[in-house]
Amino acid sequence: MSRKVTWKIYDQGQLSLLPPSYDDLVPQNHPVRIVNTILDSVDLSNLEKTYRGGGTSSYHPKVLLKILVYAYLRNLYSSRKIEQALHENIHFIWLSGGAKPDHNTISNFRSGKLKDKFKKIFNQVVVLLAEQGYLSLKELYVDGTKIEANANRYTFVWAKSIKTSRERIEKQLRELWSYVEKVYADEEQLPNTPEFEAIDPKKVSATVDQINQALEGKAVDKKVKQKLSYAKKNWPDKIAKYNDQQKKLGHRGSMSKTDPGATFMRMKEDHMKNGQLKPGYNLQASTNNQFIVNYTLAQTTADTSTLIDHIEDVEQSYDQTPESLTADAGYGSQENYQALEDKDIDAYVKYNYFHKEQRQAKEKVDKAPFHPDKLYYNKETDTYYCPMGQAMEHVGQRKKKTANGYLQIYDLYRAKNCRGCPLRGLCHKTKGNRTIQRKHELIRLKAKAKALLLSEQGIAHRKRRCWEVEAVFGNIKQNMGFKRFMLRGLDKVETEIGLVAMAHNLKKVGLRA
Template sequence: MCNPKITSSNYNTEQATFPLALEEGTGVPLPKKASPTFIPYNNQQGFAIFDIQDLVPANHVARVIDEMVELIDDELFFAHYKGGGRSSFHPKMMTKVILYAYSKKIYSSRGIEETLTEHIPSMWLAAGQQPDHRTINRFRSDHLKAMMDSLFEQMIHQLIEQNYITMEHYFLDGTKIEADANKYSFVWKKATQNFEGKLKVKIAETLQHIHELAAAEGIPLNEQVEEATPEQLEEMAEAMEEQINVFTEAIDLEEDTEKRKQLRSKRSEWKKPVKAIREDFLPRLEKYSQHHEIFGDRNSFSKTDPDATFMRMKDDHMKNGQLKAAYNVQMATENQFILYYSMHQRPTDTRCFLPHLEKLAASSLPMPKTIIADAGYGSEENYLYALGDEKEPRFDFLIPYGMYLKEKSASYKKKIKHAKNWTYLEEEDCFICPNGRRVAFKKYLNKKNASGYEQNLKIYECEDCSDCPLKALCTKAKGNRQVQWNPIYEEMKAKAKAALEDETKTQIYAQRKIDVESVFGHIKGNRSFRRFLLRGLEKVHTEFGIGPQPPESSQHAPATFSVLTNK
């Protein structure tokens, strides 16, 4: 029986002919009218695909992913499976399916599940198998998390062997990616410390009241301490509960109504502090203790994702510079291939430099010859780490310090308040200020920064600024002008400046913006990867590793597992 929507007359292969017709009143033949013709079509008719692989073009990204994953040794996958039980989906198949979905900007597990029934390349990569979204998410969160670093390192070794990269130039930069956390789930360290301080005052007042009650009844209690621990509060509550039981027994035995009222009143007075200890003091102390463990050296965290830190983002939802829960991604590239990446909870790039490179040194990858980064990494601590031992430096660096560009400007050189513009007498260890007065060495000062690194400063002070006509332009201090001078940092800055002003190295530093920043542009712009879907430091590390794939037309690959897409 024919489908009512399909009629054979729609598919005539020859033009229809009509009887000759004459235009009325003229006798002139009318022009022939041709009927429309179509290619035969019937979506209700069965058809067979003999090999689905033939429908995947030879240069398709799915074939690149397939070839790339097949290069990885099976043992790297199998080592993370215990064995026994029900058969699992093959880890290479799962990896291919996830990588292909991410290359199409499909990041959710349900979206990946959907590709297995709707995308022919995904169906081919899975060989017709259809793991559900829970299986996909579990593999991504658990198995890929365990094998991510080893898989990544093997891919980089493949690139080195095939001469795509040399690890000679290490272009380093960082970006912030929003966490999967509520925007208003923040917990601040200063606020927690403030609340905790007020609670301790309240506890001290309550303990004083308890001792007054005990003294009135002639009951001995432990000696009062300035700051009670949770264990001491628990002991105090138990001792008071014993006395409350004594009051209860006395009430039951007492027959006089007035005395019973008095006993009940006393019992009520004793119950109030116990209730405060049990229901208020101890739970809040426990909560604040947990908060401090989560904080570590951070100033904030999110209740939704405690590993995320609130950072100032360039594109906040309110467009007014608000903070968002995010992670700081440190990433290095060469020829727009990602060489290494690491996730951090610190908002500033300066304090991520050492942890990132220490993780790189602990991996199987070779250390780079030269690290190129922007002024956000230019600190004394970072310079000294790069320098290492004088006999055996770790690596060369092209990293400007914060004031590098300003010091080169004409306006900076004209301002007399900057001690760098003054004359320094090395033999006498003193500066000569613009008014010709001596600014002599006074004392040493040791100062710790936020990361705990100790800086050794020299303090210089002018002999007399009382009648100096230039004082208003030189300092706002009421007394004599003082200068804080860091000899070690100044030496490191001089080395950085000399390297940056070398003609050959200047061209290398100029390449930084093209190399690493364009990769971040691919990740956030072309791949729309601006927010994590998983929670927790280890899980977002995995998600970023498999996540930001390049567009198919991109020459190079700004992603961990897309490092061979330009092959």
């Protein structure tokens, strides 16, 4: 026997005694309320000062900021999709108070008004979360990840290519002058030699003019005439282009033509599966309790050279220095150890071969018994002793500066006589007596780092690091789907990653509320 189906009432023309309130349609624990509450407490006076006034009314920056942050929290990064949500999504309508800025207004606010202003807003939110006990500014966990730029993957400029092109023009100028010298071979007076260094468009143009003047009235080969005509027309412009590209490159080795701020890097997301370089930025983040405390963007591929600037940015942002910092071996350099020591920061930072050392110590295997680290050193006499007990005296120093200008000092020690030594083949392969170079300051700093890493606190910090920064990057790239920037240019990209970082933090607050 079939039962009668009862349908729920469906009447699109049904009237309500009172119109519904948007507030009644948003749950009390919804993330949009967290965004609204926290951003209501933020001081935006510096942002408000950027508005000139006059003309038509403007949307308040607090409204636009709330819309953007909540959009990023909901994985909406396109200004057109945000505009659509303001018409269709009840949470956006409630948050904006019914305001409906178009996509141009949203885009201009994000890439224009927020530029160079958002970092201070982000810092205010972090301080507020610290006061509420969500995070601590005393213990930081640092790591980096590369995010692809909004740029063409195949329009690149290489510093080596610029150098090669300059050298080619210089070489051709010399070849043209060699032709002039051949023409004047039978004459006593040779015209003054011009400048060949291709560094300035005016100088290149003047050199070409000088060669033309020297050949005026002479029987000149047709191909040489064509080359001089081409050089006069094209080479000054090419040098100007190379100069402009070099200025944008700075100390980098590459850049993208469509986003000059982006550097070509090797990404984990490799769509061609061939290790292809793609334009991107190196995001450096310091976290605590999986909240992003600070972020900086680097235009270099290696993490090593980014740490000092990142820590100084933390100090400037919060007017305090963290007590400890934990990072992987990518940051373990003498320069970084020294900087952290100078700032009195406990550096739980690994160095290369740290894990290898621990593994060999556990297995009680020594695969490099003749390594300089294994040689006995007498600090009082500044002398090393080789495996046969022969003294290796100090014979000099070698100095080297890093890319950041940090001076490294290598002390050199040489054995007096390795001839006939039964261990020579195992000890070293070089001709003559064995010479070793030692960086005493680095040795001291590594010993200090090792003691910290193997301490009870160090082991706890190393275990925690695995689920601190890596989890944050995983959330940003996988859960939030943010793997490629929408904007172009370093200053705009910094604003965009700041919005991502704030959205991540406020989402974490919602999960823990």
